[in-house]
Structures are given as C-alpha cells and as structure tokens.
Amino acid sequence: MPGMKMPGNFFLVGLMGAGKTTVGRALAKAAGKTFYDSDHEIEAKTGARIPTIFELEGENGFRQREAEAITELTQLKNIVLATGGGAVLNPLNRAALRRHGYVIYLCATPEELYQRTCHDKNRPLLQTADPKARLSELFAIRDPLYREVADLVMDTSQQSVNSLLQLLLKELERKT
Numbered sequence: 372m373p374g375m376k377m378p379g380n381f382f383l384v385g386l387m388g389a390g391k392t393t394v395g396r397a398l399a400k401a402a403g404k405t406f407y408d409s410d411h412e413i414e415a416k417t418g419a420r421i422p423t424i425f426e427l428e429g430e431n432g433f434r435q436r437e438a439e440a441i442t443e444l445t446q447l448k449n450i451v452l453a454t455g456g457g458a459v460l461n462p463l464n465r466a467a468l469r470r471h472g473y474v475i476y477l478c479a480t481p482e483e484l485y486q487r488t489c490h491d492k493n494r495p496l497l498q499t500a501d502p503k504a505r506l507s508e509l510f511a512i513r514d515p516l517y518r519e520v521a522d523l524v525m526d527t528s529q530q531s532v533n534s535l536l537q538l539l540l541k542e543l544e545r546k547t
C-alpha cells in the first residue's frame with residue numbers, strides 16, 4: 372500500500388562505500404523504477420570525472436553542481452536515486468530529499484567503508500595519507516545528518532548486496 376508520504380521515489384544516502392550505487396541499481400531493477408546516481412549525472416553533464424571537478428573547481432564548486440543535480444533529480448517521479456556521500460551536508464538538499472521521496476540510509480563502520488573503497492582512486496576526499504581516519508571523521512560529522520533525513524536506516528555490515536536487497540524490499544513493502 373503506497374503511503375501518502377511516498378510519491379514513489381527511493382533516495383539512498385550514506386558515506387562513500389556504503390553501497391548506494393550498487394544497492395540502488397539493484398533496488399531500481401527489482402522495484403521497477405528508473406535508477407539515477409547524482410555523481411554520474413554530474414559527470415555526464417560536465418563531461419569530467421569527479422576528481423577532475425574537485426581539482427578545477429574545488430569541493431565548493433562540486434557542491435554547487437551537486438545541489439543543482441539534487442534539485443533536478445528530486446523532481447523526477449518513480450526513481451531510485453543514489454546520492455553523493457556529501458549531499459546531506461547542504462540543508463537544501465536534505466529538505467528536497469525528505470520532501471520528494473522515501474530516504475534510506477545505508478550505514479557501515481568506517482573500517483568496512485575503508486575496505487570497500489581502498490582500491491578505488493575516484494574519491495578525492497579519500498586521497499589522503501590516512502583514508503581510514505578521514506572516513507572516521509566524515510562518519511562522526513555525517514552520521515547524524517544521514518539519520519536526520521532517513522525514513523529507514525539499513526545496517527549493511529556483513530551483508531551481501533543481494534541479502535541487503537531482499538531485506539530492503541521486505542522493509543519497503545511493510546513500510547511504504
């Protein structure tokens with residue numbers, strides 16, 4: 372039974388490596404919705420990879436582009452949207468996410484996030500001497516913000532993508 376609050380969009384939030392893109396794509400397929408990823412939309416629009424945008428325009432420049440993408444994407448209907456890990460930092464993004472869809476926070480420990488992201492160089496905020504410490508700092512700042520916007524918190528620790536998807540579908544069926 373679709374709830375009144377649910378216009379049919381699912382928005383995924385969480386830190387880098389939480390599985391927003393991976394789980395989001397599978398969820399969209401299973402739920403018959405169109406999948407979008409704000410990071411991919413920004414890259415398609417600019418024709419540049421995210422590390423390049425950070426290099427040329429700084430994090431602030433990227434955040435502006437991200438806010439525009441979130442504004443546009445949250446207007447769409449019947450979608451699953453994987454948001455960039457830092458999208459919740461902007462209160463306008465948080466309001467748009469809450470207003471236009473059902474928000475799912477995928478969480479994991481900083482240690483697990485590190486294991487899932489350490490082989491990939493496409494996350495400029497993790498290109499530091501100590502990416503594990505950086506993930507812990509980001510977790511401390513952002514975990515409350517993810518919880519603030521979330522309708523549902525999913526612990527992804529020690530869960531395969533497929534078992535998470537099954538759990539998520541069950542929860543969504545019950546709650547939405």
Ligand SMILES: Nc1ncnc2c1ncn2[C@@H]1O[C@H](COP(=O)(O)OP(=O)(O)OP(=O)(O)O)[C@@H](O)[C@H]1O
Nearest residue numbers: 386387388389390391392393456487527530531532
């Ligand atoms: N539940 C899980 N268990 C183990 N590995 C996972 C899980 N979810 C995702 N992964 C793996 O972790 C890596 C990062 O996942 P993904 O790119 O989906 O994260 P993300 O939340 O979209 O990150 P970002 O915010 O940087 O875009 C991928 O290699 C993915 O296969």
Ligand SMILES: O=C(O)C1=C[C@@H](O)[C@@H](O)[C@H](O)C1
Nearest residue numbers: 387410421455456457494495
């Ligand atoms: O956590 C973050 O701030 C980021 C996460 C990624 O999804 C990208 O949006 C970018 O690398 C920044």
Ligand SMILES: [Mg+2]
Nearest residue numbers: 391392410453
């Ligand atoms: Mg992603």
